[in-house]
Amino acid sequence: MAHTLILDPSRQALAGRMSDARARTDELFSILQPEALYERPIPERHRLIFYLGHLEAFDWNLIARRAFGIEPFNAAFDKLFAFGIDPIGGGLPNEPPSDWPEAAAVRAYNQRVRAIVDECLAGGRAPLETTDVDTTFNMAIEHRLMHAETLAYLFHQLPPEAKIPAGAAPVPVLAGAPRLRDVEIPEGIATLGRGREEPGFGWDNEFERLQVRVPAFAIDSHKVTNGRFLEFVRDGGYEKRGLWSDAAWEWKSREGIERPQFWLPRDDAFFYRGMFAEAPLAMDTPVYVSHAEASAFARWSGRALPTEPQFHRAAYGTPDGGEREYPWGAEPPSDRHGNFDLRRWDPTPVGAFPGGDSAFLVSELVGNGWEWTSSVFGPFPGFRPHPDYEGYSANFFDGEHFVQKGGSPRTAACMLRRSFRNWFQPRYRYVYAGFRTAGPRG
Numbered sequence: 001m002a003h004t005l006i007l008d009p010s011r012q013a014l015a016g017r018m019s020d021a022r023a024r025t026d027e028l029f030s031i032l033q034p035e036a037l038y039e040r041p042i043p044e045r046h047r048l049i050f051y052l053g054h055l056e057a058f059d060w061n062l063i064a065r066r067a068f069g070i071e072p073f074n075a076a077f078d079k080l081f082a083f084g085i086d087p088i089g090g091g092l093p094n095e096p097p098s099d100w101p102e103a104a105a106v107r108a109y110n111q112r113v114r115a116i117v118d119e120c121l122a123g124g125r126a127p128l129e130t131t132d133v134d135t136t137f138n139m140a141i142e143h144r145l146m147h148a149e150t151l152a153y154l155f156h157q158l159p160p161e162a163k164i165p166a167g168a169a170p171v172p173v174l175a176g177a178p179r180l181r182d183v184e185i186p187e188g189i190a191t192l193g194r195g196r197e198e199p200g201f202g203w204d205n206e207f208e209r210l211q212v213r214v215p216a217f218a219i220d221s222h223k224v225t226n227g228r229f230l231e232f233v234r235d236g237g238y239e240k241r242g243l244w245s246d247a248a249w250e251w252k253s254r255e256g257i258e259r260p261q262f263w264l265p266r267d268d269a270f271f272y273r274g275m276f277a278e279a280p281l282a283m284d285t286p287v288y289v290s291h292a293e294a295s296a297f298a299r300w301s302g303r304a305l306p307t308e309p310q311f312h313r314a315a316y317g318t319p320d321g322g323e324r325e326y327p328w329g330a331e332p333p334s335d336r337h338g339n340f341d342l343r344r345w346d347p348t349p350v351g352a353f354p355g356g357d358s359a360f361l362v363s364e365l366v367g368n369g370w371e372w373t374s375s376v377f378g379p380f381p382g383f384r385p386h387p388d389y390e391g392y393s394a395n396f397f398d399g400e401h402f403v404q405k406g407g408s409p410r411t412a413a414c415m416l417r418r419s420f421r422n423w424f425q426p427r428y429r430y431v432y433a434g435f436r437t438a439g440p441r442g
């Protein structure tokens with residue numbers, strides 16, 4: 001007998017967003033040459049085949065198993081593809097490709113998971129009484145979209161011949177080079193996090209609302225570019241012991257690091273490691289570096305990385321003491337506000353999106369690369385782990401991860417909300433993350 005499904009509008013919206021998120025991760029996998037699926041482009045991470053199964057295994061474990069109480073049809077895959085690796089401590093993984101299943105078997109598993117998850121979404125299955133359907137599906141959708149970004153930076157490290165070039169939105173043409181300034185931000189209140197009564201989805205680390213008084217400070221109008229970072233490199237910044245913390249120096253020396261991961265030395269010039277091709281290093285695009293490298297640059301220039309509350313003040317504060325939802329105001333993010341929402345594979349020149357300026361005229365605080373802060377990732381007062389994903393944030397409250405704010409070219413629009421926080425360990429250099437510097441008010 002055919003089911004007659006009556007979808008309420010909020011379920012319909014979730015179903016649309018889930019299908020859109022799947023299209024984005026499917027599109028991403030379609031840029032890989034088939035044999036590249038068994039590569040491990042970053043030594044500390046799983047082989048790529050893991051992620052092909054992980055997105056669906058996560059949905060299965062969270063939605064089908066936990067929220068709807070459905071019996072497994074492939075418990076081995078549910079477990080094999082359950083967890084990624086956070087590259088901290090321990091040795092590097094070294095299992096051979098043959099330890100992993102055939103891609104066809106993983107794709108068959110994925111199809112079956114999707115069909116059952118869709119039944120759950122469409123109302124064809126009843127959730128357990130304890131389930132908050134809206135939160136569960138939002139977690140699954142944003143988890144997938146986060147991987148759409150983290151997978152892109154894994155794929156980025158593969159050589160161009162492992163990939164099939166895909167299209168991208170055009171790069172806006174600048175009228176002239178933007179004027180790099182020091183922007184003075186007056187003392188004021190920054191509202192971090194979000195209240196539990198606020199509408200919309202948030203991850204556990206976004207709660208609760210936290211108001212912080214931030215003394216006056218000054219901040220770079222634009223992200224630090226490859227051109228500015230090149231001055232630091234040419235000045236011997238990577239060899240100056242005093243610019244680096246003990247742990248950063250030890251890491252840098254052990255790994256022989258002397259330039260950003262995205263730079264390639266070619267003869268006597270640097271090239272940029274683009275997603276699909278190498279190109280001469282563009283001096284006007286943001287540099288992407290680890291927290292350790294960003295901190296060394298900041299020290300070299302007599303400044304510091306901004307704190308998380310300082311970032312909020314620069315991005316969301318207004319001269320009249322108010323606060324905005326986005327740097328540019330309340331309008332939902334669109335193409336005129338910045339380089340984000342998976343429209344491009346690489347950064348654009350700083351200042352190319354003046355429509356995204358904050359009230360204090362600080363440029364591109366959202367999009368074109370996450371921004372490192374000097375704030376250690378930790379809980380806001382009132383934090384409670386989500387019972388369906390207890391370790392999402394709490395596993396990283398170890399003092400070894402730093403907050404990033406903003407968003408990159410590969411960050412989906414839904415995660416550009418003010419309360420969203422990203423975090424990575426300080427010596428991880430593969431992320432689409434750069435920085436700007438801050439200092440005392442001049």
Ligand SMILES: [Fe+2]
Pocket residue numbers: 054058084143147
């Ligand atoms: Fe994951």
